[in-house]
Amino acid sequence: MTEPLTIIGNYISPYVRKVLVCLDVKGIPYRIDPIAPFVGDDAFSRLSPLRRIPVLIDGDLVLNDSTVICEYLQDRFPTPSLYPADPVQRAQARWLEEYADSYLGDVVIWRMFFQKGVRRFLFNEGTDEDVVRKARDEELPVALDYLEARLPEEGWIFGELSIADISVASFFRNAAFVKYQVDPQRWPRVAAFVGRALALPAFARLAAFEDRTLRTPLPEQRAVLSEMGAPLTATTCGNAAPRYGVMRLG
Numbered sequence: 001m002t003e004p005l006t007i008i009g010n011y012i013s014p015y016v017r018k019v020l021v022c023l024d025v026k027g028i029p030y031r032i033d034p035i036a037p038f039v040g041d042d043a044f045s046r047l048s049p050l051r052r053i054p055v056l057i058d059g060d061l062v063l064n065d066s067t068v069i070c071e072y073l074q075d076r077f078p079t080p081s082l083y084p085a086d087p088v089q090r091a092q093a094r095w096l097e098e099y100a101d102s103y104l105g106d107v108v109i110w111r112m113f114f115q116k117g118v119r120r121f122l123f124n125e126g127t128d129e130d131v132v133r134k135a136r137d138e139e140l141p142v143a144l145d146y147l148e149a150r151l152p153e154e155g156w157i158f159g160e161l162s163i164a165d166i167s168v169a170s171f172f173r174n175a176a177f178v179k180y181q182v183d184p185q186r187w188p189r190v191a192a193f194v195g196r197a198l199a200l201p202a203f204a205r206l207a208a209f210e211d212r213t214l215r216t217p218l219p220e221q222r223a224v225l226s227e228m229g230a231p232l233t234a235t236t237c238g239n240a241a242p243r244y245g246v247m248r249l250g
């Protein structure tokens with residue numbers, strides 16, 4: 001490979017994080033345009049028809065959706081593998097990835113992180129505290145019970161680190177952004193698993209970029225990340241005025 005791959009997407013997105021961790025574990029070089037999807041310009045709309053992040057660009061290929069992107073990375077760069085070799089486990093890994101992307105995405109991202117962060121800071125709208133409370137006290141515990149029964153006491157779900165571990169762990173980083181920590185008394189396996197996964201070098205290397213992004217107003221993020229040495233693209237497609245996405249769910 002001559003040119004590094006390009007990723008469009010902000011460091012605080014769990015879907016972007018999932019892709020960046022896969023890239024890191026596989027040792028694939030990349031550049032990133034760390035935009036929030038809501039400020040994507042017309043070029044972004046052409047690259048991402050649902051105006052969502054992440055987007056991967058590899059030469060002439062433009063791919064949307066973190067699951068599709070991670071599968072492409074696996075097919076193009078098979079080692080180290082992030083998908084179990086056994087077909088049954090491979091299917092189970094894909095299901096856990098899908099469960100995280102859809103249910104944890106709905107609860108942690110849209111009902112907690114979006115409500116407490118994006119709505120307030122980007123759109124000057126209030127937080128709907130009832131939505132946040134229901135997500136935290138009723139909807140997330142359902143997922144934690146489900147995961148507690150499936151996560152191992154030690155190590156990774158299918159022995160070797162896989163896409164399932166990466167996907168599940170990614171969402172708990174966003175939960176931490178809104179000060180949610182898994183209760184180790186009630187869900188000991190999940191709490192320990194999250195701690196273990198987020199301590200992996202591939203997650204840990206992103207933490208400083210994530211923390212700074214969270215503390216920095218959107219228009220200044222690119223300059224701040226550049227100063228920190230983030231591997232930025234030369235140009236950005238993220239300078240438009242904030243607007244809601246195509247699939248408005250918030």
Ligand SMILES: N[C@@H](CCC(=O)N[C@@H](CS)C(=O)NCC(=O)O)C(=O)O
Nearest residue numbers: 013015037052053065066067245246
């Ligand atoms: N299924 C997609 C979901 C991506 C997604 O929802 N990304 C969020 C950022 S965390 C986004 O771009 N939201 C903007 C919107 O939906 O308008 C994936 O796996 O990539």
